[in-house]
Amino acid sequence: MPERPSTADLNANAPDARDLDRGYRHGYRLFLGSHALNETGAAATLVVLPLTAVLSLDAQAWQTALIQTFHFAPYLVFGLPAGAVVERLRPRRVMIGADLLRFVALMSLPVAWALNALSLPHLYAVALLLGGAQLFGDIADQSYLPHLLVKDRLFQGNSNLQMIRATAELGGPGIGGVAVQWLGTHLAVAVNGLASALSALLLWRIPVPDAQPAAPSHGLVRQTWHGISVLLRHPVLRLLALSASLNNLILSAALALDVVFLNQVVGVTAGLVGFLLAAGAVGALIGAWLAPRLTRALGSGRTAVLAVPVAAPFMFLIPLTGDGWRVALFALGHIAISIGITVFNIMQVTYRQQVCPPELLSRMAAMFRWAVWGAAPLGATAGGALAASVGVRDTLWILAGALMVVAPLLLCSPLRRMRDFDENPSVGTLKRC
Secondary structure: OOOOOOHHHOOOOOHHHHHHHHHHHHHHHHHHHHHHHHHHHHHHHHHHHHHHHHHHHOOOHHHHHHHHHHHHHHHHHHHHHHHHHHHOOOHHHHHHHHHHHHHHHHHHHHHHHHOOOOOHHHHHHHHHHHHHHHHHHHHHHHHHHHHHOOHHHHHHHHHHHHHHHHHHHHHHHHHHHHHHHHHOHHHHHHHHHHHHHHHHHHHHOOOOOOOOOOOOOOOHHHHHHHHHHHHHHOOOHHHHHHHHHHHHHHHHHHHHHHHHHHHHHHOOOHHHHHHHHOHHHHHHHHHHHHHHHHHHHHOHHHHHHHHHHHHHHHHHHOOOOOOHHHHHHHHHHHHHHHHHHHHHHHHHHHHHHHHOOHHHHHHHHHHHHHHHHOHHHHHHHHHHHHHHHHOHHHHHHHHHHHHHHHHHHHHHOHHHHOOOHHHOHHHOOOOOO
8 A cells, every 4th residue: 555645746736736635635534534433432332332231131240341351352362463464455445344344233232122132142242343343443544544644744643543532532431321321222322333334434435545455475374473573673663562562551450440449449439430530531632732742842752752751750649649639649640641651652653654664554553452452451450469469559559660660661772862763764664575
């Protein structure tokens, strides 16, 4: 898949060039609209599906928790080969296919309910399909973005995607809850399914044609292994992946304890718990807004290296949370950490998009997804086990210290000597493979 022609490659005086540029800009707006529908729908589904299990099937807590397990299972099982699969296909068609799979999976629930055939295994199957659709759709959209934007607009493009995701995480669960309350679980699921169909329509209307993917020179296993070997050999990519994985391992352990910590240790009411947990999404919005501005002021390399180390000390505010005004420390800590993590994520995604040839983008996105999301269930399990041993507040202290240890990891990479990503050609663009 070729990247979008640079501005210098387009003759501004040629009508066909102006039409082409308008087509790319219109396509990017349609792409953002599709992304907004998908992210909001995914956040709402995390509320709608468990409520469907509880209200329609009288599911117990452990049965409801299995919905999350099935949703994230594709990341662990298919995460590595997914990139090689996407590279063999046209990315926009992959995204459209993922949307249509979401539509069919979600619409099967109200149909089954109407036929009095709804069951927990059916819900688990839907969660599994939704997780698989999100995995392949996310890999495809990260590979497709450089096709719509010139290189110097990737930072802003990725920031816009992060802002959409943060806004969805902030409002999506509330939308899902309100939809269930007003429409009932099954109509709420149907509305979510229709949103996926609309997303597919927006992607289909993008006027920029998909390029035919290059014929694979190797089999799927060898192609996947080649992507892994490229990642492990590259002095920046391997540390970006390791840093992202360790960050998520620690933060997933902390996030798994947040509700218990606030409700049982601090004594916060259930309503205030939801408000405080939204602080992370607020921080993500701020981080997405800050990222391109920090890039212009400090340079992309410095911003990537400093984002998490600057934010990490604020994690010590979380175990300091107490009653009264000290409840605000929890929100401040989560806002600061989310700002740092969001800025870092935008930097690492943009770096991959700049240094990887088009045929390697999907594999690299898949490996990062596997490394980051695969660490989430491991971190949550470890956090729960540690809390059972030493207590919730002490565990949060330990996790804050652990983040301080892993945060400066990128100082061991060539990025520490680079103001911008393209400053050192020796660690620049990878060769085509």
